Amino acid sequence: MSEQARRRPPKPYRRPKKDPVRILAFEALRAVDERDAYANLVLPPLLKKAREQGDFDGRDAALATELVYGTLRRQGTYDAIVSACIDRPLREVDPPVLDVLSLGAHQLLGTRIPTHAAVSASVELARVVLGDGRAKFVNAVLRKISQHDLDAWVEQVAPPYEDDAEDHLAVVHSHPRWVVSALWDALGGGRAGIEDLLEADNERPEVTLVARPGRATTDELTGEDTLPGRWSPYAVRMSEGGEPGAVEAVKEGRAGVQDEGSQLVALALAAAPLEGRDERWLDGCAGPGGKAALLAALAAQRGATLLASEKQPHRARLVERALAGNPGPYQVIAADGTRPPWRPGSFDRVLMDVPCSGLGALRRRPEARWRRRPEDLDGFAPLQRGLLREALSAVRVGGVVGYATCSPHLAETRVVVEDVLKGHGGPAVEAEWIDVRPLMPGVPALGDGPDVQLWPHLHGTDAMYLALLRRTA
DSSP, X not given: OOHHHHHSOOOOOOOOOOXXXXXXXXXXXXXXXXXXXXXXXXXXXXXXHHHHTTOOOHHHHHHHHHHHHHHHXXXXXXXXHHHHTSSSOGGGSOHHHHHHHXXXXXHHHSSOOOHHHHHHHHHHHHHHHTOHHHHHHHHHHHHHHTTSOHHHHHHHHSOOTTTOHHHHHHHHHTOOHHHHXXXXXXXXXXXXXXXXXXXXXXXXXXEEEEEOTTTOOHHHHOSTTEEEOSSOTTEEEEXXXXXXXXXXXXXXXXXXXXXXXXXXXXXXXXXXXXXXXOOEEEETTOTTOHHHHHHHHHHHHHTOEEEEEESSHHHHHHHHHHHTTOSSOEEEEEOOTTSOSSOTTOEEEEEEEOOOOOGGGTTTOTTHHHHOOTTHHHHHHHHHHHHHHHHHHHEEEEEEEEEEESOOOXXXXXXXXXXXXXTTTSOOOOEEEEOOGGGSTTOOOOTTSSSEEOOHHHHSSOOOEEEEEEEOO
């Protein structure tokens, strides 16, 4: 070292700059990872607190939301890229460090943020939340990532489609391999269809409102930032950045936020032809209350009564809130649908929207794809079959049962219905299929029937499944 260098005073320590947007995004990702929380439940209170403290404006909230959801949607792809840039197995990297790296990778590869800004902002975040030592590691990895764009990285880290189609699609479209396989089985067809579906799972879903019949009209919900629903006569789609809570009818509970697929399920059940009375309806798995609120409004127009049952008391309270103000008679109870308090044959129409893997809502809950395991389906199977059996017991002869799931997985959809009707695992139930397709007028690509599977890439909805059954004896 030269004499001049020895005499030069050391650079003063510079404190890291705190970036409220990226710190909030990091906190949301840590909550998802550490507490198995869902981003759509974690993020709103964090954003609200930031606004109240004066740290955020609308653009900041939009960026934080994009960083969180974009990172979660592309987590599998980013993990593969990070893994190619480090000299140790990914499992040996501390999860908080991985979260910072993933946030940085998304800014570099999935947004229009300039490269220098993406790297420097991520390194500053690492200094704040990880310390200076690990910030150097983050800096080195992100500089490697910045050398290529997303397409070049994917070509490098994904196996060729010809060698392993499912693994290729899993890396390119950021889904676990088993999910790719299950969705492909349910969808059928060739490469184009499954790629369209996987890509749709990675797109930001629209916010869709429902005008509850007899309580609100779609005209009340329309404005400069809205579009008509595609399929439901009660749906209105909000453009990007629209705020449902600012809509007066939503504030008053006369309208709500509800995916159009969920609306179609409730409308199809209500439209199914009946002989004889049509007075008592049941929603046997009613939480959190979206379908129950729509069914209650439809029932009220016919002078029918809805019983909304939900096993979890806190979710039953959400149902009560959703139904509050409904003009017709209704009742909300906390009850287990597999051990129901009602008598057999009590109802004319029954909806069982059963607990499931949630693979049909990966647009809204992208983290679910990494949280679920194939063995989870074995845990849902007895419950789904038990609930469907009880639904068929609850309905009168000639009445209609709707079996619905927010999953396209065959083990949660048609296989469940066929097993119950054939008596696998319990007594056989005498019921006949009703063709759902005529009950969803105008909706294309509904398959061969009699049941219906909706798809994000074909219908712009969650991947809702519906089978309608009429009890015959």
